[in-house]
Amino acid sequence: xxxxxxxxxxxxxxxxxxxxxxxxxxxxxxxxxxxxxxxxxxxxxxxxxxxxxxxxxxxxxxxxxxxxxxxxxxxxxxxxxxxxxxxxxxxxxxxxxxxxxxxxxxxxxxxxxxxxxxxxxxxxxxxxxxxxxxxxxxxxxxxxxxxxxxxxxxxxxxxxxxxxxxxxxxxxxxxxxxxxxxxxxxxxxxxxxxxxxxxxxxxxxxxxxx
Amino acid sequence: xxxxxxxxxxxxxxxxxxxxxxxxxxxxxxxxxxxxxxxxxxxxxxxxxxxxxxxxxxxxxxxxxxxxxxxxxxxxxxxxxxxxxxxxxxxxxxxxxxxxxxxxxxxxxxxxxxxxxxxxxxxxxxxxxxxxxxxxxxxxxxxxxxxxxxxxxxxxxxxxxxxxxxxxxxxxxxxxxxxxxxxxxxxxxxxxxxxxxxxxxxxxxxxxxxxxxxxxxxxxxxxxxxxxxxxxxxxxxxxxxxxxxxxxxxxxxxxxxxxxx
Numbered sequence: 001x002x003x004x005x006x007x008x009x010x011x012x013x014x015x016x017x018x019x020x021x022x023x024x025x026x027x028x029x030x031x032x033x034x035x036x037x038x039x040x041x042x043x044x045x046x047x048x049x050x051x052x053x054x055x056x057x058x059x060x061x062x063x064x065x066x067x068x069x070x071x072x073x074x075x076x077x078x079x080x081x082x083x084x085x086x087x088x089x090x091x092x093x094x095x096x097x098x099x100x101x102x103x104x105x106x107x108x109x110x111x112x113x114x115x116x117x118x119x120x121x122x123x124x125x126x127x128x129x130x131x132x133x134x135x136x137x138x139x140x141x142x143x144x145x146x147x148x149x150x151x152x153x154x155x156x157x158x159x160x161x162x163x164x165x166x167x168x169x170x171x172x173x174x175x176x177x178x179x180x181x182x183x184x185x186x187x188x189x190x191x192x193x194x195x196x197x198x199x200x201x202x203x204x205x206x207x208x209x210x
Numbered sequence: 211x212x213x214x215x216x217x218x219x220x221x222x223x224x225x226x227x228x229x230x231x232x233x234x235x236x237x238x239x240x241x242x243x244x245x246x247x248x249x250x251x252x253x254x255x256x257x258x259x260x261x262x263x264x265x266x267x268x269x270x271x272x273x274x275x276x277x278x279x280x281x282x283x284x285x286x287x288x289x290x291x292x293x294x295x296x297x298x299x300x301x302x303x304x305x306x307x308x309x310x311x312x313x314x315x316x317x318x319x320x321x322x323x324x325x326x327x328x329x330x331x332x333x334x335x336x337x338x339x340x341x342x343x344x345x346x347x348x349x350x351x352x353x354x355x356x357x358x359x360x361x362x363x364x365x366x367x368x369x370x371x372x373x374x375x376x377x378x379x380x381x382x383x384x385x386x387x388x389x390x391x392x393x394x395x396x397x398x399x400x401x402x403x404x405x406x407x408x409x410x411x412x413x414x415x416x417x418x419x420x421x422x423x424x425x426x427x428x429x430x431x432x433x434x435x436x437x438x439x440x441x442x443x444x445x446x447x448x449x450x451x452x453x454x455x456x457x458x459x460x461x462x463x464x465x466x467x468x469x470x471x
Contacts, residue, residue, distance in 0.1 A: 050359035067358060068464035069271075075466065076274035158355065159292045159436050159471040160285050171353060171361055 020128045020205040025097070028088040029206055035084060036185065038063060038077035043182060045070030052179055075156075082149060089142075105135045124199050141188045148181035279468040286470055288404055292435035295351045300418065301362035304354075306425040307439065308393065316392035316445040320429050326448035329388075332379025339429050343415060345369040345377075350410055352435035354442070355471055357460075366433040367416035372407040380451045382407060388456045389432060392445040399443050399458035401434065402468065410435050413446075438469040 041063035048056040049067040064070025092098040109132035116122040154165040154174045168174040196203040306312050324336040349367040387406040391397040412433040415422055422428045427444025434442050440460045461467045
């Protein structure tokens with residue numbers, strides 16, 4: 001984190017070029033990435049204590065060592081994830097970023113851009129503008145992020161927040177919702193990281209802003 | 211084992227902890243519980259210090275867990291009832307769950323057993339099972355939620371703990387009711403007073419309308435539907451009303467102490 005901040009500062013003073021990712025977006029992005037990683041890896045360890053499906057996660061990719069340790073991590077990192085997520089949502093709406101960047105999403109646009117992407121004809125010349133597939137994926141993953149936090153809260157407090165757990169159809173279903181959201185986030189992460197590596201200047205923009 | 215013993219918490223049975231932990235913790239070392247192979251970078255970021263110094267991460271996590279106790283106490287609504295269910299939804303068979311096998315569960319002779327009442331109470335008399343059975347009882351069908359994630363719906367009948375605390379003249383301004391149990395190697399657990407006074411917190415004598423079987427905690431368990439399962443003591447021997455935090459079998463090993471639902 002420290003090294004990111006330093007290079008950021010240097011870049012800003014050296015070249016006052018067009019900023020693609022404002023500093024607040026970059027900060028919440030990387031804090032979120034870190035918090036998500038902690039949540040997912042500790043979550044896998046928690047899952048292992050009572051698996052929903054016929055498999056468990058290898059201990060080499062889990063965090064916490066045992067259920068108690070994983071719970072400590074999960075219920076600590078959740079604060080980072082939630083506070084950071086709330087800051088992101090608040091600023092996303094307040095600055096108009098969500099409206100400008102993510103809307104409109106049209107079925108036609110998504111289909112056309114998906115075709116273009118699959119035939120490697122999608123343009124990445126202007127990184128400040130998201131194509132329709134990006135808009136859909138980013139809006140989708142934000143929604144999934146909200147649902148995973150709400151389903152997690154409902155399982156954490158099924159009595160105090162019984163209305164929330166009812167909203168998910170009960171405690172047992174909330175567990176599956178929570179797991180499914182995790183799976184969607186991991187799937188998103190795989191695509192997201194792969195594409196960032198495929199278009200390295202997008203990764204650069206998320207680190208130094210331009 | 212010798213080295214391990216020193217690292218563990220006094221008062222916690224080491225052999226038992228090891229055996230139980232083997233289920234989820236194939237390589238048991240206390241340090242390992244904080245770290246994971248691929249998380250070393252993350253650890254450095256979080257603690258801002260050398261990754262070898264995992265004890266500082268552990269300290270931080272413990273502090274956050276204490277903070278979470280406070281948040282949960284703040285969230286706890288003494289009037290919010292745990293959802294109840296029709297009897298048709300009772301989980302059959304209701305799972306036996308403990309840190310030992312059923313064969314090792316305490317075998318208590320009801321006739322010889324007495325509930326010891328200690329601490330900040332006016333009447334410190336011990337109670338026989340017959341005396342306790344004469345107290346007014348209530349039935350609840352609620353969901354038992356295990357810290358492991360699974361849950362099961364059961365039917366419990368017994369005396370609301372708050373009625374009993376009133377009966378023995380407990381100082382309900384005290385912070386905890388601390389339970390000691392007959393489980394091998396000494397299970398114990400603190401219950402915060404506000405939860406102890408919750409209308410659904412129960413001294414349970416029956417499961418599914420039958421005398422509490424050995425598997426579920428004969429002769430008495432404390433049913434707390436607003437807490438995770440491990441905060442529902444079975445095979446209770448004594449209760450102590452106290453202002454001191456005396457720790458608990460699982461709490462001392464790192465499970466969050468409030469663990470409210």
